[in-house]
Amino acid sequence: MNNILLIGTGRMAYQLGHAIVKSGLHLVGVAGRDLEGRERLARFLDSKAIDLGKPLPAADLILVAVSDDAIAEVAAKLPAGDTVVAHTAGAIGLEVLAPHQHRGVIWPIQSLSHGAPMDLRDVPMVVDASDDRARRTLLNLAKRLSEVVLELALEQRQRVHLAAVLTSNLPVWLAHEAQRLLREQKLPPSLLTPLWKTTAAKAATFGPEQALTGPARRGDTKSIQHHLDLLANEPGLRQVYALLSEQIMRAYGHGER
Ligand SMILES: NC(=O)c1ccc[n+]([C@@H]2O[C@H](COP(=O)([O-])OP(=O)(O)OC[C@H]3O[C@@H](n4cnc5c(N)ncnc54)[C@H](OP(=O)(O)O)[C@@H]3O)[C@@H](O)[C@H]2O)c1
Known part of the structure; x- marks a missing residue:
């Protein structure tokens, strides 16, 4: 060629x-x-x-x-x-x-x-x-x-494409929303940068299983409910938070919310 x-x-x-x-x-x-x-x-x-x-x-x-x-x-x-x-x-x-x-x-x-x-x-x-x-x-x-x-072939490419969106685009959107919440509090979005970088690096190096922490993984329903209350005026984001937390809780044996 x-x-x-x-x-x-x-x-x-x-x-x-x-x-x-x-x-x-x-x-x-x-x-x-x-x-x-x-x-x-x-x-x-x-x-x-x-x-x-x-x-x-x-x-x-x-x-x-x-x-x-x-x-x-x-x-x-x-x-x-x-x-x-x-x-x-x-x-x-x-x-x-x-x-x-x-x-x-x-x-x-x-x-x-x-x-x-x-x-x-x-x-x-x-x-x-x-x-x-x-x-x-x-x-x-x-x-x-x-x-x-x-x-x-196409069928597998489409599945890989779906996986690529799940691993890249959707988390980036969540980061976008997280930065917006900070800006609304008149705080610099860069406060989250070390966390974001470390999380991505840990997930890439050790796998998502090792990298995942947080209230849903621990089954900490009190914190989750508090976050949902804070999102009372954000129905879309609140729904995303609740659904993802529910998926994580179920995966780690904490039962349904
Ligand atoms: N960016 C990524 O992360 C990524 C990753 C993997 C695969 N892809 C694939 O790569 C391809 C290109 O995506 P991209 O990210 O480069 O998109 P992009 O940055 O939006 O660029 C799109 C290009 O397509 C041209 N275009 C759109 N409609 C056209 C038309 N009717 N006739 C002629 N040219 C036209 C645009 O020309 P104008 O500037 O004149 O509008 C521009 O040059 C897509 O198939 C996408 O799925 C992208």
Whole structure:
């Protein structure tokens, strides 16, 4: 695989593009619909900015790193041929890349943002492909980018995606809400940062079983009730707190509340 064309200028394109260039592979261009976005990313990746509406350069692999809902639309506009066309969405099938013959997915199990470029070498890369050619091309790329590569078909990818949301997005939302509660008390949200960092590091190093502490794990219903009272004006958050506490209590044999 000599030439890769990257479509998209968002978070995935930024981080994946950086990892591709760093691995020594050649990006023939960065294609996007937004002029400023594609020029900025192309400059950063030392590549060429390409207007998505214009003819695209030849490539061995086209990576369609656009929003889930736009993948089919973008893929449908790509010229049919021998090129392998892949998207980067964990929970989406290969059929959105029809009518391309060689279709696939390369999905890093990581939360990707703008800002500092990330090292993806220890980030698991999930590959799925419609045929041998796409499979070889994507495995080759994945192994250049990461030391952890696995092949998963759609059903398993969707389950892993669900697990990824459970372990990453939902706790981050809880942290967002926790910071809001502190701000409302005119306290700096950074008060929680050491706790958050240590908890995540402990869970990652020793497993969630070791990392979990707190009232629900101890079966401390008095504290839980007090917290629920404090959340009287926050019905949504109160419900989340009650439900999660109930799940933890049950898991640790403290019975139903
Ligand atoms: N970020 C992550 O943590 C992460 C992790 C794993 C997988 N993914 C997957 O990576 C893919 C891209 O996500 P992202 O996080 O990079 O999203 P993003 O930051 O919101 O960027 C989305 C990109 O898609 C482009 N786009 C949207 N609609 C388009 C259309 N109709 N035609 C052409 N381009 C269009 C946007 O262009 P404009 O700027 O012009 O709107 C932008 O370049 C998704 O499939 C997502 O599931 C993301």
